[in-house]
Amino acid sequence: MPEQDLQRQFSNCRQEFLAFAKDKNLLPGELDEAKIFFQSPFVKNLIAMGAEHNEYLDQIADTFSAIDDMDIYRGCLTGYLIGLYGESGIVSENADRALCAFFQRILTLCEQYMSLVCTHLGITPSELEENQALMERFFQYSPESLLAQSPDPVKAWMGVSMLSLGLMSRISDNRLPRDLLRRGDNIAERCMYWGSYRDTIGFVPYILNMVEQENVLLISPSTGNGVEVSLKEIDSNNLFFTLLQFTLYHEHLLEPLGARSFQYREIIERIALHEPVDEDEWPEQVYDSGCFGYYTYPALRADGSYDEMSSVWGEGNLYEVPKLDGRFVILLKEPSIQKSWGNAFVSSTHSGLRPCVKLIRKLSKEEVDEWLSKICKANGI
Secondary structure, three states: OOHHHHHHHHHHHHHHHHHHHHOOOOOOOOOOOHHHHHOOHHHHHHHHHHHHOHHHHHHHHHHHHHHHHOOHHHHHHHHHHHHHHHOOOOOOHHHHHHHHHHHHHHHHHHHHHHHHHHHHHOOOHHHHHHOHHHHHHHHHOOHHHHOOOOHHHHHHHHHHHHHHHHHHHHHHHOHHHHHHHHOOOOHHHHHHHHOOOOHHHHHHHHHHOOEEEEEEEEEEOOOOEEEEEEEEEEOOHHHHHHHHHHHHHHOOOOHHHOOOOOOOOHHHHHHHOOOOOOHHHOOOOOEEEOOOEEEEHHHEOOOOOEOHHHEOOOOOOHHHOOEEOOEEEEEEEOOOOOOEEEHHHHOOOOOOOOOEEEEEEEOOHHHHHHHHHHHHHHOOO
16 A cells, blocks of 8 residues: 555544544443443554554554543543553653543542532442441442433543553553652542542552662661662562562572571562563462561660561551661561561562662671661660
8 A cells, every 4th residue: 555545544543533532422331341442443443553554553652642632431441542552662751641631630530420429329428438338339329320410520430440550551661650640639649549449540559659769778786787779669668578688688698687597489589570470380379478577777775676666567668667867777687577478569569660679788887887876876775
């Protein structure tokens, strides 16, 4: 086909897709079955055009940046396509920016939907959290009954799960959309709340609140040794501990820091790093165990014991650890209780993340002594 004709064909496919996506009159059953949207000829033709002529893939990804002009429900499904294309390396900065703005708009519409349903049920949103029976009534309420009166909130409610899947793909792969959402109106907190109602939304805060890039001092008072490590894309302390222990194992630093037992399992390290693992390699149980007890610096007592309530909680985040002189400082000791964590914490929230813990350097004896002196002074010891 001559290039001019091919370009005309692509232009027609693109215009027909946009016209369809902007049309607020949904197909029968489309609101309940997302596949009706994806199987429509206007969507299939555009996707097929990119599959057959790769030179148009970047333009297709950019086409999705018109998401804010689309019908609310079809915009949500287009957001899913932005994530799907992104997983194949077909990205558009314009689309990423539009996706983040659209997601914030959808959250607001979902909040409006909740208020509408609660009004019809004669309750307040706060009562839902306190009463399981009311929560069940909320979920049993038919969204379609509000469609004619309030189409946009209903469409947002029905489409937000698919939209969240697309958003998760993009924010796990690229810092730009993460930072855009972080500048939004309490997006992480609002998503944490909405995770009780649409579980895919509940994963967003783990990525927005994760450690992008930080350095941490780890000191073992009992051995007088310490190290400095860097963390990148770490969304829980348990993942930090998992990768830290592997890093120290490879650097032969576990024993010098006071570890007494560590079982190295290569397959767990590969899983934690999101490296390819064949199905027949997958272990029956995915877990890791702490070979240290991890404590914040205020945990150290005058008699050398530790306040267990000042442990660094594995389910938490590094940003919950108090700083000393502007630095994150974590104390290591032999664990009083062996703690283990499963698959949800051995690897990060999304496979698009690239978590990493690297050794920067070993601390000198003088540095360790200096930091221990600062800790004792800060704790009034």
